[in-house]
Amino acid sequence: MSPQKPTNIIYTGVAGTGKTYRLLQIAQQYTDYLPRINDKDLLGQLLQELSWRDVVCLIFLDFKSKRQDLVKVPEIVNHEFFVSKAAQNARDKNLSNTAWSVLQMHTPASSQTVSYKNRASQAYFDKDNSGAWYLLPESMDLLSDLAQQLAEFQQAQCENNSQNQEFRQQRFSMVSFHQAYGYEEFVEGIRPVMAATSPATNSSSQMSYAIQDGAFLKLCQRAANDPDQRYAMLIDEINRANVSRVFGELLSLIEPDKRAGMTNAMTVNLAYSGRTFSVPANVDIYATMNSQDHSLAPLDMALRRRFRFIDCLPQPELLPILYLNQDSEAVNSETFSSKTANPAETLYSTENRYPTETIDLAKLLTGLNSRIAQTLGAEAQLGHAFLWSVDSIEQLQTALTEQIIPQLAQAAAGQVTILQYIFQDEQQPISAQFIQDSQALINNDANNSVNPNSPNQLFAGQQSFLSQSMSTGSYKINTNLLDNSAEFTKPFVYQRLY
DSSP: OOOOOOOEEEEEESTTSSHHHHHHHHHHHTEEEEOOOOHHHHHHHHHTTOOHHHHHHHHHHHHHHTTOOOBOHHHHHTSHHHHHHHHHTTOOSSHHHHHHHHHHHTSOTTOSSOOOSSOOSSOOEEEOTTSOEEEOGGGTGGGHHHHHHHHHHHHHHHHHHHOOSOEEEEOEEEEEOOTTOOHHHHTEEEEEEEOOOOTTTTOOOOEEEEEEEOHHHHHHHHHHTOTTSOEEEEEEOGGGSOHHHHHTTHHHHTSGGGSTTSTTOOOEEOTTTOOEEOOOTTEEEEEEEETTOGGGHHHHHHHHTTSEEEEOOOOGGGSOEEEEOTTOOEEOHHHHHTTOSOHHHHHOOTTSSSOTTEEEHHHHHHHHHHHHHHHHOGGGOOOGGGGTTOOSHHHHHHHIIIIIHHHHHHHTTTOHHHHHHHTTOTTSOGGGOSEEEHHHHHHHHHHHHSOTTOSOHHHHHHHHHHHHHSOSSOEEEOHHHHHTOGGGGSHHHHHTTO
């Protein structure tokens, strides 16, 4: 990507409008695909700084990982680690002598099978009576770092062999803000650090504190060292944290004209380390903000000067039409089209305004959002993502009962009249309502359970008292909708929401 003016953008909108998806798409623009590192290069990197003793130890650890404890010298000399190290050192002669020298030098003085004068101070190997060599158990603690390097090499080798694509190098960092997210995680802060332990002394770990860089500072340092490439900070749900506290003194530095090298460039001293710092001009910032969070009103003005705000609106036109067969099971539109040249003519019923065997999710969402905007305001509308993966009546019911209705009930403070208006329930019988009034259900049950001609008027009075004592205004999701039964197995019920 060519150098350009810094970009600061916040994508704002109601839930389910694809804001996070946009961040993931942007991340692809800041991703480089590089050729895979082959196994030979991986091995070369592993052995580059190792001595012959380390290489021989590494070979024993490799055999041990394959459940082979006893190793003979020819196996060592022919091992890929040994061959690769010899190639690095431009050696092709007397390799067996090298292996023998390393093994004998690092045997214990108490060995019953090895007689050697120039022993090293630390023993790693010994030989049994058959001529096979093995690692001394007490040396394993000393080889923990080497074992870790081997494990990392084996994992990298496995991942490298399983990849059919190029290696990805990311020039972005992605974080999700939350209420506890602060300056310490984003810029820099004092955090606990566990001190390294010494296997030789078996000392216990100790905790200390050090100033550590946060996600944004690390990204800026990478960008400053690579000025010809653009880097991106991706922030999901920027509204969930106190942005002024998270950015701190950097809130001014992120303005495009105050970046390093720009006309009004600014530099500050960081709060903890005191280092001078400015935001590189090749760092772009993208974020998402949920407009349904009304606590953001004061914050919006602070960010307005520093970010461009792009509204993400619901896109019902992206949603499909569910075509259903006679058993009310959804089939996709391509399959249906292959069965009939004109689905509308085949499925249209003269008894209804809408096709009886289809559910148009785009019309359904548009109808809901129209009534939501009238009653709860535009910021309470539903994004298309709520219905994005729906391809059957059962999945539509799940989306309604587990996501859509609970969210709308919270926005409406549980007011039954508003919810029933949104779902077109006012003129429907109780059994066909999406949202039922708990009080109406109680009254209906009382009327059905009490015979008006019964002489037992005391029972009727008790029912009346119980009905009046229940609080009014509480909503209930129709059990038939929850159970996928009765009217809610038929598409015309959902067409009513258009």
